[in-house]
Amino acid sequence: MSARQQVLGINDNYTERYGFSDPEDYFLKAPKGIDHELVEMISRKKGEPEWMRDLRHKALDIFLEKPMPRWGNTEMLGGIDFDDIHYYIKPKGEQARDWDDVPADIKRTFDRLGVPEAERKFLAGVTAQYESEVVYHSIREDLEAQGVLFCDMDSGLRDHPEIVRRFFGTVIPTRDNKFSALNTAVWSGGSFIYVPKNVKVEIPLQAYFRINAENMGQFERTLIIADEGSSVHYIEGCTAPTYSSDSLHSAVVELIAMKGAHIRYTTIQNWSTNVFNLVTKRAHAHEDAVVEWVDGNIGSKLTMKYPAIVLKGERAHGEVLSIAFAGHGQHQDAGAKMIHAAPNTTSRIVSKSISKDDGRSSYRGLVQMARGSRGCRTNVECDALLIGERARSDTYPTMDIAEDDVRVEHEARVSKVGEEQLFYLQSRGLDEDKARLMIVNGFIEPFVKELPMEYAVELNRLIELEMEGSVG
Amino acid sequence: MSTSDKTVFACRGLRASIEGKEIVKGVDLEIRAGETHALMGPNGSGKSTLAAALMGHPGYDVSGEIHLDGRRVDGLAPHERARLGMFLGFQYPVAVPGVSVANFLRASLSARRGEDIPVREFRAEMQAAFKELDVPRDFVSRYLNEGFSGGEKKRLEILQMLMLRPAFALLDETDSGLDIDALKVVSEGVNKASAGETGVLMVTHYQRILDYVKPDVVHVFMDGTIVRSGGAELARELEARGYEWLAGAAAVGEGSAA
Numbered sequence: 001m002s003a004r005q006q007v008l009g010i011n012d013n014y015t016e017r018y019g020f021s022d023p024e025d026y027f028l029k030a031p032k033g034i035d036h037e038l039v040e041m042i043s044r045k046k047g048e049p050e051w052m053r054d055l056r057h058k059a060l061d062i063f064l065e066k067p068m069p070r071w072g073n074t075e076m077l078g079g080i081d082f083d084d085i086h087y088y089i090k091p092k093g094e095q096a097r098d099w100d101d102v103p104a105d106i107k108r109t110f111d112r113l114g115v116p117e118a119e120r121k122f123l124a125g126v127t128a129q130y131e132s133e134v135v136y137h138s139i140r141e142d143l144e145a146q147g148v149l150f151c152d153m154d155s156g157l158r159d160h161p162e163i164v165r166r167f168f169g170t171v172i173p174t175r176d177n178k179f180s181a182l183n184t185a186v187w188s189g190g191s192f193i194y195v196p197k198n199v200k201v202e203i204p205l206q207a208y209f210r211i212n213a214e215n216m217g218q219f220e221r222t223l224i225i226a227d228e229g230s231s232v233h234y235i236e237g238c239t240a241p242t243y244s245s246d247s248l249h250s251a252v253v254e255l256i257a258m259k260g261a262h263i264r265y266t267t268i269q270n271w272s273t274n275v276f277n278l279v280t281k282r283a284h285a286h287e288d289a290v291v292e293w294v295d296g297n298i299g300s301k302l303t304m305k306y307p308a309i310v311l312k313g314e315r316a317h318g319e320v321l322s323i324a325f326a327g328h329g330q331h332q333d334a335g336a337k338m339i340h341a342a343p344n345t346t347s348r349i350v351s352k353s354i355s356k357d358d359g360r361s362s363y364r365g366l367v368q369m370a371r372g373s374r375g376c377r378t379n380v381e382c383d384a385l386l387i388g389e390r391a392r393s394d395t396y397p398t399m400d401i402a403e404d405d406v407r408v409e410h411e412a413r414v415s416k417v418g419e420e421q422l423f424y425l426q427s428r429g430l431d432e433d434k435a436r437l438m439i440v441n442g443f444i445e446p447f448v449k450e451l452p453m454e455y456a457v458e459l460n461r462l463i464e465l466e467m468e469g470s471v472g
Numbered sequence: 473m474s475t476s477d478k479t480v481f482a483c484r485g486l487r488a489s490i491e492g493k494e495i496v497k498g499v500d501l502e503i504r505a506g507e508t509h510a511l512m513g514p515n516g517s518g519k520s521t522l523a524a525a526l527m528g529h530p531g532y533d534v535s536g537e538i539h540l541d542g543r544r545v546d547g548l549a550p551h552e553r554a555r556l557g558m559f560l561g562f563q564y565p566v567a568v569p570g571v572s573v574a575n576f577l578r579a580s581l582s583a584r585r586g587e588d589i590p591v592r593e594f595r596a597e598m599q600a601a602f603k604e605l606d607v608p609r610d611f612v613s614r615y616l617n618e619g620f621s622g623g624e625k626k627r628l629e630i631l632q633m634l635m636l637r638p639a640f641a642l643l644d645e646t647d648s649g650l651d652i653d654a655l656k657v658v659s660e661g662v663n664k665a666s667a668g669e670t671g672v673l674m675v676t677h678y679q680r681i682l683d684y685v686k687p688d689v690v691h692v693f694m695d696g697t698i699v700r701s702g703g704a705e706l707a708r709e710l711e712a713r714g715y716e717w718l719a720g721a722a723a724v725g726e727g728s729a730a
Contacts, residue, residue, distance in 0.1 A: 419531070420566045427527050427562075428576070428632065429554040429583030438579065442570025442615070 011270070011299065011327065018113070019242035019272050022105040022212050026131070030088040032215065036060060039185050042088050046154055046188075049161060059174045059184035066178040069304075072364075073331045076302040080276055085217040085248055087186045089131035095152070096136050106130050113239060115208050122454055123235075124203035125150045129220060130210050132188040143201060149194040150205055153221045156192025163194055167223055171254035171282050171310075180280045183219045183252040190220030190251065195230040195261075204233040204266075204452060211240035211247055211275070222253040226261035226289075233264040235455065239299070242272040246301065249275055255283035257291050259313065264292040268455060270299040273329060277303040287313030287342075294450050295322040297332050306364060308337035311345035311376075318347040323447040326359030326391075335364035335396075340406075344375040351382045352447055354440060355391035362394040363412075371402040382412040385443050387436070478505045479539070480557075480671035481640040486536035488518075488525035495521040497696035498536070503640065503671040508662065508685060510707060511675045513693035514715045519675045520563060522693070523644040527560040528553050541639040555584055557639030561629040561646045567618040573628070574598065574612045577635065584636050601635050604664075605657055623654035630661035633670075640671045647674070647681035659684030679711040692718055 028045070030038055039060050043053040068077055093103045099116050100107075110116060110128050119126045125139035127150075134152035143150070149160060157164045174184045191207045211218050226232050240247060249271060257263045263283065271277055277300040283291040293307035309318030320336035338347040353361035363382045384393035395412050417439050425435035448456045481503040488496035495518040503509055513519050525534045528550040538546040545553050568576070577598060582588050589597075602609065607627055617625055626646055633641050646658055662685050666672050674685065682690075682704065690706040691698045692715070699718050700706065 418566070421568055423524075423527075423529055423550060424562065424566045425568070425576075425580075426550040427554055427560045428580035428636070429551050430579060431549070431551045431583075434579070434583075435551075438571055438576070439568060442568050445570030 011273075014272060014299070015242045018239035018270065020109075020112070021241035022109055024213060025092055025103075025105065026089055026213075027092045028088070028090040029213070030086055032086055033083045034060070034085075034087050034182075034186065038087055042186060042188065045090070048157065051165065052157060055169070055174070056185050056187075059181045060186075062175055063178060063181035063185055066181060068178060072304050072333050072362075073302055073360075076276075076331060077304075080246065080248060084245070085215055086213060087217045087219070088188060089213055089216065090133050091130050091135060093135065095134055095155075097138055099136060102128075102136050106135055109210065109212070110136070110208070113208065113210070118206065118454065122203065122452065123206050124201060125205040127152055127191055127207045128210070129189045129207065129218075131212055131216060132218065134189050139205075140203075146199050147196040148199060148201060149192065151192055153190040153192045153223065154188065156223070160192070160194070163225065164192065164223065167225055167254070167256060169254075171256060171284050172252050172280050176280060179250045179278045180252050183221060183250050183280070186217070187219045187221035187252065189218075190222040190253075191224070191234070192222070193224040193232065193234065195226045195232045197227045198229040199227075200230065201232040204235045206235045206237070209236065209238040209249075211238075211249065211271075214241075214243045215245055215247060216240075217248040217250070219249075220251050222251065223256075224254070224263060224265070225256045226258060226263050228258045229260045230258075231262035233266070235266040235268075235452070237268045237270070239270050240272045240275050243274050245274065247271075247275045249277050249279070249300075251279045251281075253279070253281040255281075255291060257283060257285045257289035257316075259286050260288045261286075262290045264294065265307075266294040266296075266451065266455070268296045268298070269303065271301075272299060273301050273327075275300050277301075277305065279303075279305045281305065282308040282310065282337075283318070285309055285311050285313065285316035285318055285345075288315045289313060290317045290319075292319040292321070293336070294447075295320065295334065296447065296451075297322070297324045297334055300330065300332075302331045302333065304333045306335040306337050306366075308339065309347065310339040310341055311347065312341050314342045314344050316342065316345045318345075320349045320351070321447060321450055322351050323444055324351075324353040324361045326353065326355045326361045328357040328359060331360045331362070333362040333364060335362070335366075337366045338368070338378060340367070340369040340373045340376040340378070343373050345373065346376065347378045349378070349380045349382075350446065351380075352385075352444060353383070353393060354385045354387065354443065355393050356387040358390045358392075360392040360394075362396065364396045366398045366400065367408065368400040369403050369406050369408075373403050374405040376403070377407040378409070380410040383443070384412075384414045385440065386414065386416050387440070479503070480505045480541050480669075481673070482537075482539040483526065484537040486522070486525065486534070486538065488521055488532045488534045490521070490532050495532075495696055496525060499696075499698055501673070501691070501698075503673060505639070505669045505671055506666050507688045508666045508672040508674065509689045509691060510682060510685075510687040511673055511691045511693050511698075512677060512679075512707065512710060514677060517694050518696040519677070519693055520644055523560060523642050523675050526642055527558060551583065554580075554636075555586065557584075559633050559636055559638035559641040561626075561633055561641065561643040563645040563648065565617045565620075565625045565629055567620075568616040569618050571616045572613055573616055576616050577632065580632065581635060597635065601631055604634070605631050605661060607631055622649045623651060626650060626654060626658055630658050633665055634661055637668065638665075638670055641665055641673070643672065643674045643676075645676055647676055647678060655681060656684060679707050682707045694718060
């Protein structure tokens, strides 16, 4: 593959690598459309307690009553046909703890995606979700012995109802936005993690989300609680087949970092370009806690996602480090929110985007410092790189600062792959495409170096930016 | 010093213009292996345009012949000229954030040699070059020219020249803005390159570097052309008298006179 194909063809081989699909063979495939009957059916099938069933019904009402967002890419959002989506699909088979017990087709799919291999090499636990349900789940015994809970959200609700009931929806209320309401009404799967006091989970836990059916809606729900002084790194990846009609992915992810806890949440989002990715992610960081969102958005048709951190306790620290890639027909509308609700809290936002062809990236960010949040500091850096004349980038930074005794730094840059940079590298023997690759590669380096090595390699491969002849 | 009669670089009737405005107005040069030529001229005379045009900068319309190591290279892309042995040391090397010096050096060395250099071999070679030019170890992992001082950038340019072993090196004001120590390093590098058979064209408007590098030929470049060529003594004359006395002078002497 020549360098030009690589540069111009970010995700060009998507169909072959990720965009394949299995024949449909499901235990239950709900008909298209959403109503109370569907919500009732999902909840009954799952054998849920009444409070959850009630919550779902209320959420559906809120979803139906709330208007679509009037900001972001309203044109693309207007293209979502809520009546043309399957909201719940349960694959065949029971959830397995051994890959050999996973139905052959599904296992083959995850093999192709490299999930079992990654698990063997460097993960402490894995959940693999296929359509609406988690089909495989594992956790290392030593973590289990230390009291770490890691399972799919449905099992979490069944096996640890008191914890789930206490925290579910406390970070992101149903009513937060139309899509959080939708998720609350029809959620299925996702991860539930509880890390006990002072337990450090040194090796990452991972969830992989796979959509297979056409016109699928996937609504996983994730809740991570890191108790005082504990730490955990969670990684999620996702892909889907390439179809001509649209699918919808709308997750809700809630993180709670108690006093002195540390949560890092890494996402490598690589949906096919027929998937709407409308996700709500928010964290509470208590006293001295650290929360980091490392967020890579490569795929999807439209992504609207703004990982948020509410810094609730003194000296809490939040970081959002994100990279977005928008190629032909894609719009990545991503960003971050930092709510400094306590004194001496600090935050950092680094957002990098690359737009190519008619691709469009937007940074949409909010930093809020309430009156009385003395001694807070934030640093926001947005970097956009444009490739080609039609590529587009927008920045919508909002700073809402009500306190004087704070430090706020904001820097935004838009650059084109510079002619002088290209010429410099060419004068050293690199052809134009290699030179451009090198510049783009350098641009995303600050993001890539935050990933575990295996993912850094994967990301480079993913967006075909891997450089021949690179050394550390 | 000239050590061979082989011509490594020549240009004939070279003209370069940008947006219809002619900047380089017909230049003839011939440089043999191991020779060092100095091209001196006042600011704004078109020296940097000449250097960029010779390397194949896409921003200029260029006509005339360029020969490199026995091959005609006008019409070739910059990376092709580089692979065939042309090197341009930049007056203002640009920063490429996120690309480590080591990564970049290995990529360019591999391009020049037409094959991937094994990591181990590359490291040994790089370390030797670093030592030779007294370049700090931490350059390896720093991002290319990012946050480099003027002196550090020039040192890195010279280091690249020595590692790439070009047949012909063009140094565009590589000596400007340097303190005396950096100037010595740069001069040493130039002397090493010419001892290694590289033909060098130093573009400068200072006499200063010529205290350390003895040019075989000095060309005076004004308003887009060479108005006079001579030996090292011409540089001293320029130092004493300035450029004004040559203004409007017709080209005198041969480009390759030694």
